[in-house]
Amino acid sequence: MQEKIRKRGFFVLTGAELTGVIGDVLYNIVFLIYATQQENKFLCVSIAGILPFIPRVLNFYSGYLADRIKRPFKSATIFKITQIIMFLVVAAVIEHPSLIVFLLISVLMVLSDFLGNLYGGVFIVAEKDSLHADEREAYMGYLSGITSAIYLIFQSAGVGLLTVFHNDFTLIALINAFTIALSLGILWAGRKYLPASAFNKKVTTQTEESPEQTQVNGMVAGAKLLWSFPEIKTMIILIITINFLGAIQTPVLNLTYTQLNAILINHSVSFTILAVSLSLGIGELIGGFSLGTPLHKIKLLQLMPMNFIMYLLSAVAVFLANWPLLLFTMFILGFVQGMFNPKFNAWFMNNVPEDNFALVSGMMTTCSMFAIPVGQVVGMSLVGLGSIYIGWTLLGILGLLAAIGAIYVNKNYQVNI
Structure with a gap:
């Protein structure tokens, strides 16, 4: 009961x-x-x-x-x-x-x-x-x-x-x-x-300091705790890389819809955008639910090379004007994302001290978010050049390098997530 x-x-x-x-x-x-x-x-x-x-x-x-x-x-x-x-x-x-x-x-x-x-x-x-x-x-x-x-x-x-x-x-x-x-x-x-913790929660306080100093010290302590876990450091680097590549891909992909009719499904921009969004979303849906199956044994670092290589394959799909391959890459990107967040969140709950849960989680989000505007600037700059192929070439190269880096980390570092 x-x-x-x-x-x-x-x-x-x-x-x-x-x-x-x-x-x-x-x-x-x-x-x-x-x-x-x-x-x-x-x-x-x-x-x-x-x-x-x-x-x-x-x-x-x-x-x-x-x-x-x-x-x-x-x-x-x-x-x-x-x-x-x-x-x-x-x-x-x-x-x-x-x-x-x-x-x-x-x-x-x-x-x-x-x-x-x-x-x-x-x-x-x-x-x-x-x-x-x-x-x-x-x-x-x-x-x-x-x-x-x-x-x-x-x-x-x-x-x-x-x-x-x-x-x-x-x-x-x-x-x-x-x-x-x-x-x-x-x-x-x-x-x-x-549970009782939903109504009353233990909170560590430092009453001898001013509120401002307490906040600063608390966040500094949270930052130190954040970097004390090799798993978290690795995940932040991976998330930053994922966000950076994704932020580049979005504007380049949007320009592709307008410049490359051969990639369009039934010659329809709106239908192609919908199909890409659905592929990504369905991938996330299946990825999340897959954690209730034997696939949950796959470690996050083992997923990363496949995730990054999808950026290279998406570039190949554009060069070949192959929309089924493009949709496949979006599905895999979504699938990995669907597995990534819950697997890491579960590890996080099991390993990070309770009194710093939200702070460390928030710091991770903040750190990883800075990659997005940088990636968007790069993506928009590439779009400004007027050629989708320059953008996709760079994205493909970066995806390949990231995949090689993920394989290297897999082989040389023990990160238990």
């Missing part, structure tokens, strides 16, 4: 989390469309593109704060209520287009995402306590797979709702507020199944 209650606690936490994700996915894609309809279209679209990265860059700080919250459930409730109020404000102003309104909504979205990061951070210990160590990888895989499915379904649903309701952005904001409220409702309805 106790075993069932414990697992129900995990399902309550993940159910609340996934319900909130639905609203986020819906609104993020809709907000980008909203940006394209503003008077200063270029500026607004640029801002909309940058917004998702701001909370991620601040993950180290939200992680630090989350680790020091003593009452996770109470704090999570406050976070959710605040988010609901924010999106009610968005719903009230969004149909009065102006640059000021757009900037206000942008600020509210960043704050909401920051609160979302805090929400996720405060319950990391509770999620750990809801599962045995040998269960975490499989369950994290299921969670990753379901999240991928949500992204696949509700990105399209957001666009569909806008079409059906004639660009009613107020409705989408209200739907997002409703999903947040529903997420909070799930949390409250299932609170009796949550």
